[in-house]
Amino acid sequence: MNWIIFFTKNQISYHVYKLNEGDSIILNRRKNTNTIIILTGIISLAKIFCNQEILPIAILSNNDVITNHENGNTQYCIIALKTTYIITVINQENTKNCYPIKIIKYYENTINRYEEIINLMNQQNKKHRVLIFILLIFLRFGRIKKYNIFIPFKLTKNCIANMTATSIDTVSKVVKKKYIHEKGKVHSISIKNLKLI
Known part of the structure; x- marks a missing residue:
């Protein structure tokens, strides 16, 4: 409108x-x-x-x-x-x-x-909460190009920590373990080897 x-x-x-x-x-x-x-x-x-x-x-x-x-x-x-x-x-x-x-x-x-955020906050495991939030953002705003999903903005670790009520250390650990490409800010996620359970 x-x-x-x-x-x-x-x-x-x-x-x-x-x-x-x-x-x-x-x-x-x-x-x-x-x-x-x-x-x-x-x-x-x-x-x-x-x-x-x-x-x-x-x-x-x-x-x-x-x-x-x-x-x-x-x-x-x-x-x-x-x-x-x-x-x-x-x-x-x-x-x-x-x-x-x-x-x-x-x-x-x-x-x-x-x-969406209320349901996310009901998730007790903080690492799962961070991963679900990141996947939610990529689902809503992502564009697929070959084996990557890109979002049209840079998602900072500070923003992820605030929106999931976790620490920046927890966010860093999750980001390092998963197929998420970041240099200070999350911008894309690889779907070639990513396994969702």
Whole structure:
């Protein structure tokens, strides 16, 4: 859906922001009450509690919707995994009656992304959690070329550690043992000799 045309046509105020790879935004309920829609790109979303504990929420991409809910002292952190454009809706009071039915589909897609991470976090074995997360990313964003699967961005070990609630050492051990090509960042996985059980 072309959100800019939709918002302009319905006279809804909005801002478009560009996030370069690695850029982050902290969403605080008191300061940010706007709905955010990802126009293009890929981001990770995590909840930060007042004790600085991080809870991974989802990996989101095109047309996924983020709304900032009242959650006490918690904040949300958005980190761009590749160059990303987001649009924020400024005056939400005027928008409730003119959202198209399609937005329900986009909300459902976003909820499915949340459930992927919830299911991942239910995995008790940390090494399996890291491997499942990496395979999930390659399944969603990967392109096959000969015996390799490539993703269109570099997945850092720090991002993998945050999104799987593990340490960078655990991520490094898993990456070394599997057929994953990395030089500081994961970019491709070999499927020629990879055996999935």
